[in-house]
Amino acid sequence: MKKLLPIICVLLASCAGMNETKKQTKLYVFECGKITVKDISLFSPGVDKGVEKKLTNSCYLIKHALGTLVWDTGLPDGLVKNKKGLTKGAFHLKKMRTLTSQLKEIGVEPSSVDYVAFSHFHFDHTGNANLFKNSKLIIQEVEFNAAFGKDAAKMGFKPKSYNKLNQATAIKVNGDHDVFGDGQVIIKSAPGHTIGHQVLFIDLYKKGPIVLSGDLYHFTKNRKNRRVPSFNYNKKQTLHTMDLIENFVNNTGAEFWIQHDLEFNQTIKHSPKFYQ
Numbered sequence: 001m002k003k004l005l006p007i008i009c010v011l012l013a014s015c016a017g018m019n020e021t022k023k024q025t026k027l028y029v030f031e032c033g034k035i036t037v038k039d040i041s042l043f044s045p046g047v048d049k050g051v052e053k054k055l056t057n058s059c060y061l062i063k064h065a066l067g068t069l070v071w072d073t074g075l076p077d078g079l080v081k082n083k084k085g086l087t088k089g090a091f092h093l094k095k096m097r098t099l100t101s102q103l104k105e106i107g108v109e110p111s112s113v114d115y116v117a118f119s120h121f122h123f124d125h126t127g128n129a130n131l132f133k134n135s136k137l138i139i140q141e142v143e144f145n146a147a148f149g150k151d152a153a154k155m156g157f158k159p160k161s162y163n164k165l166n167q168a169t170a171i172k173v174n175g176d177h178d179v180f181g182d183g184q185v186i187i188k189s190a191p192g193h194t195i196g197h198q199v200l201f202i203d204l205y206k207k208g209p210i211v212l213s214g215d216l217y218h219f220t221k222n223r224k225n226r227r228v229p230s231f232n233y234n235k236k237q238t239l240h241t242m243d244l245i246e247n248f249v250n251n252t253g254a255e256f257w258i259q260h261d262l263e264f265n266q267t268i269k270h271s272p273k274f275y276q
């Protein structure tokens with residue numbers, strides 16, 4: 001027993017250390033734009049035809065003891081100058097604050113961010129991607145190939161908004177990826193909306209587990225009714241992913257955050273406040 005004691009102490013110390021690390025992790029939510037959809041049936045085929053709906057656009061930062069991760073970069077900061085906003089096809093886009101200024105407020109320079117990841121490469125998620133060319137890009141390999149391939153525009157991507165990420169170190173993954181190696185921040189493959197769509201699981205010490213669900217759903221009513229937008233990459237794959245992620249959410253007891261849901265977004269804390 002005497003011989004075992006130091007080993008047990010070392011093990012306990014490392015457990016305590018892990019807990020200390022977990023306590024330090026913070027999640028910040030940023031305002032990254034507002035989107036008015038002129039006909040919401042684009043997101044729910046055959047339902048609510050011609051009905052206008054407002055969505056929000058959000059970006060996130062995770063500060064972990066081993067580094068920082070930006071999740072989605074929203075509409076471009078340049079849009080803030082355009083007070084009336086911009087109409088783009090079926091969407092009216094507006095932005096009140098730049099992501100850069102919100103990061104600055106909490107003492108973060110984009111060039112110092114360790115990792116950047118996107119739920120997917122649609123334009124409303126990659127608006128400020130080029131600010132993070134010094135970060136390591138964590139991306140599903142199929143999404144990388146689509147985003148940097150010749151058919152990127154056909155996939156609904158806007159290469160100009162993220163072209164500098166070509167210089168970034170890319171961590172191409174096929175499936176789930178544990179960002180800091182301790183199970184606290186995990187990127188989960190969730191294809192269907194785009195070819196390599198992914199969601200983010202964060203297990204916070206006080207708040208508990210959360211899933212940032214990208215565009216798996218755009219608003220609560222679509223989650224309840226398992227509706228798939230007409231422009232999704234693959235409807236069957238989306239429905240399968242919905243089942244897998246909903247199972248995961250049930251098993252982990254995670255809170256499910258719909259990133260574009262305006263009403264939900266109004267109920268959560270925004271930076272400089274944070275979740276821990």
Ligand SMILES: [Zn+2]
Nearest residue numbers: 120122193215
């Ligand atoms: Zn999307």
